[in-house]
Amino acid sequence: MDKAEKIVAEWYSNHPISAPHILTKLKSSGRELEDVQPQDLYPYDQDHYDGLDANARLAENTGMKSGDSVIDVCAGLCGPARWFAAERDVQVTGVDISPNRVEGAKKLNTLVGLQDQVHPVLASAMDIPFEADNFDAAVSQESFLHIPDKPKALREVYRVLRPGGRFSFTDWVMHTPLPDDEFEQYRQRFACQSMLSIPEYQTQLEKAGFTVISADDVTQAWGDILARRLRMYQDLDAEAERAGNPSKGDDFLKMYAKFVDDVQQRRVGGVCLTAEKSH
């Protein structure tokens, strides 16, 4: 793990969405922990924008089908990975750099009986510990912003995909270059390592060997989603503090409000990219 990745892992060790938080939510909803279904976790375990609809889009973009072997790059607590496994009947390997997320994912997989279908692995997206041509499809959601060397990670995803396999992912993008001091705030508060523009992303995918299938600017949709997410984080933070779980505090919430504003003004935003490894 390089220095920047250590900072990211540390940042995720103190995050409002965590395995203890999810268990607290389940218990307070009156759910018996002996009989938890994957669907019971969906309201709590998706750490990306637009929840289950976003998962469904990635499944469609990659042409995911029953029995496929899928890699989720930067899988977090494996919320999306469990959804792909349960709803699309695939095997999912979830690679993530944060030890607490990988351990949390294992606990949640076992809780809902998906431990043989969802496989969390502690590893860097820049050094994926699998052989070439291993996976039928690859996905990722709002995570590449944390990766110090995105071209390297894109080359790794390309390498582990089988020929003809597709990678579909969402990420933060920068529509206009931010002044250094503003970008530094993104680095400090969100462990954001870099942001590309949409054309830069397309170029980097092509340099890694991919053919770009689509590049959808999702900034406008994110503006509304993020405003709701800010309210969720405000509620979660208060709840986490009451329950003694990790909380990010006021500085994070203030910066999140700035992020929402930047997205609504199209200074930064989001993209959903789909690219194919040639046959």
Ligand SMILES: C[S@@+](CC[C@H](N)C(=O)[O-])C[C@H]1O[C@@H](n2cnc3c(N)ncnc32)[C@H](O)[C@@H]1O
């Ligand atoms: C916003 S969360 C998304 C989690 C998951 N994709 C989801 O939608 O629920 C970002 C995740 O990226 C992981 N991550 C960041 N940098 C990474 C890297 N270089 N290699 C692997 N995982 C990384 C973090 O540990 C974190 O779990």
